Amino acid sequence: MLKRISMVTLYQGAIKELPNAIGGERPGVCPKRADTQIRPFQKLLFEGALVLLTLSMVIFSSLNYAAAASPPQVTIVFRYDDYSSRSATALEEQIIEAFKQCQASCTFSIIPFVKAMDYLDINPQAVLPLTTAKAEMARKAIAAGAMD
Numbered sequence: 001m002l003k004r005i006s007m008v009t010l011y012q013g014a015i016k017e018l019p020n021a022i023g024g025e026r027p028g029v030c031p032k033r034a035d036t037q038i039r040p041f042q043k044l045l046f047e048g049a050l051v052l053l054t055l056s057m058v059i060f061s062s063l064n065y066a067a068a069a070s071p072p073q074v075t076i077v078f079r080y081d082d083y084s085s086r087s088a089t090a091l092e093e094q095i096i097e098a099f100k101q102c103q104a105s106c107t108f109s110i111i112p113f114v115k116a117m118d119y120l121d122i123n124p125q126a127v128l129p130l131t132t133a134k135a136e137m138a139r140k141a142i143a144a145g146a147m148d
Contacts, residue, residue, distance in 0.1 A: 077107060083138070084111035085128045093137070099146035107148040110138060 080095060099106050116126040141147035 078104070079107045079109065081109040082111055082114075083108045083134070084114040085131045085134060086114050089134065089137075096137070096141045096144075096146050100141075100144050103145070105145055105148050108138065108141075 078099070080092070083092060095106065110130065112130050113127040115121070116128050118125075138147060
């Protein structure tokens, strides 16, 4: 079972145990000079340090709580590349529909003219323009807010 200890109890216990913590043989007696009691200035200095430590802990914990209460926002960007006359229309329709349902937007990279054969081939070849159906699908998706 946990025992609750107040700051006053902790503080009073620390004052009593200070000489023992630094090597004194008797409570309240300075270790280097056994005949001298802890001076009021030393006690005041210790009390001030303890108060400052307590205040700094309270302030630090409140700052951490404030940071935890409002976590930083993360922006997620969705991008679909190579929307063209050669790309998979059925897949693109599904992607657009999913973003419409979520009321979200996806950035599309539209290629207006794509190589007719192999897009990796550097030799000149015929190109295919974006089809009217694909252009219309893109216009509707942009109007619905599902495509950027």
